[in-house]
Amino acid sequence: MALFAISCAEPVQPTPTNMSYGDWSVVEVYVDGQAETSYSGSLFERFTLERDDTFIVVDRNGLAYVGTWVATDTSLTLTADDGTVFSFTIVFQSYEKLHLLQTISSPTAGDIVIRYLMDQSDANKYSS
Template sequence: MKRLLNYMMFIGIATLAISCAEPQEPSAGERVIGNWSVVEYYVQGQVDDGDLIDRLIIERDGNFILEDGNGVLTVGTWSADDTALTLSPAEGEAIVLNIVTLTYSKGHFIQNLSSPILGDVEIRYLLDNEGEGDYSGSGT
């Protein structure tokens, strides 16, 4: 009987310790995974309908597929921290998207570009995550 009481007390203490543990906030690398579609983007604060990023697939294995408004695909690897998502294409320069807000379903990113002709340009992307592993573009 004493053993049973000790066993029950041990289970109670273990349950209390587990329930009091503080849940950890998911990292940006965990939240960014999925099939993202651009809802709107703003160039220098103005709504634009050009041929910038249209869809972005971020895979768990560290790879990405980016599709622009012309249907051109770019592939490579990605990394993320709490401030930025960095896309490193197989060819060309890295694309840095600064994270404004990021949840599992919505993303707000800023890309800063600099050009000798246009000067400094800020592009804001508002994206919806259609779900992980659904690449058809139809959502989940």
């Protein structure tokens, strides 16, 4: 006689310390509350977060960064192999959507706040 156990538990939403892994595509970007068309700095277009705490980030110029990531309750920090550090505030995340804020300080421009709205691969939640 075989015994089968089936769990009907609801899936748990990801938490910052248990990020939703996979490929994330940037759907919308806002710089200081405005559409990013006038911003001349580098903006990301794709994130890949792996289960082994590694990442790949590609900017709009096709430049890729690889390294490791760590998340706390409120932030996501990416440290590239070349020592470059990208820090983000986690505003919202689910298995299909991710909303991050990045603040960049510049001696000439002051603080620049970049807001990234992302969809998990083929989720199309922010873009629809």
